[in-house]
Amino acid sequence: MNTDLKKSDAPVSTVTFNRNEIDTPTDNIYEAIAIISKRATQINSETKKELLEKLDEFATYTDNLDEIFENKEQIEVSKFYERLPKPHALAVQEWLEDKIYYRDTKSDSQE
Known part of the structure; x- marks a missing residue:
């Protein structure tokens, strides 16, 4: 995961965004x-992979692999x-x- 994601200005809680700001680049809110x-x-899969790798570093395994x-x-x-942030x-x-x-x-396909 990028260190940028950890230093992002993204809100940690829910916020309301201006719909016009969201759809301006595509002119289509759904797109x-x-x-x-x-x-x-x-981002979720990158974060999950990184988290599992870090947790694995500290894992202590016993004789029983299930524990x-x-x-x-x-x-x-x-x-x-x-x-x-999520x-x-x-x-x-x-x-x-x-x-x-x-x-x-x-x-691209029409050209």
Whole structure:
């Protein structure tokens, strides 16, 4: 995951956005939301992968492979990730800052 996501200005709680700001790049609110949604899914999978890797570093395995004990480091790592802005908030922030690359495949196929 980018360090940019951890230092993002994205809100941690729910906020209301101006619809016109969201759909300005595409002139279609549904298309804009679809793009933001795909980016949020990417951010979520990146974050989840990173979190699991960090938790795995602190995992203590016993003779029984089914039992994995959590320790204080794992709990602290989990709490840190819980405090980060949610993936959808990060994706909307990236969209508003024009940091998401997208292209119109309809116009590409017509050319």
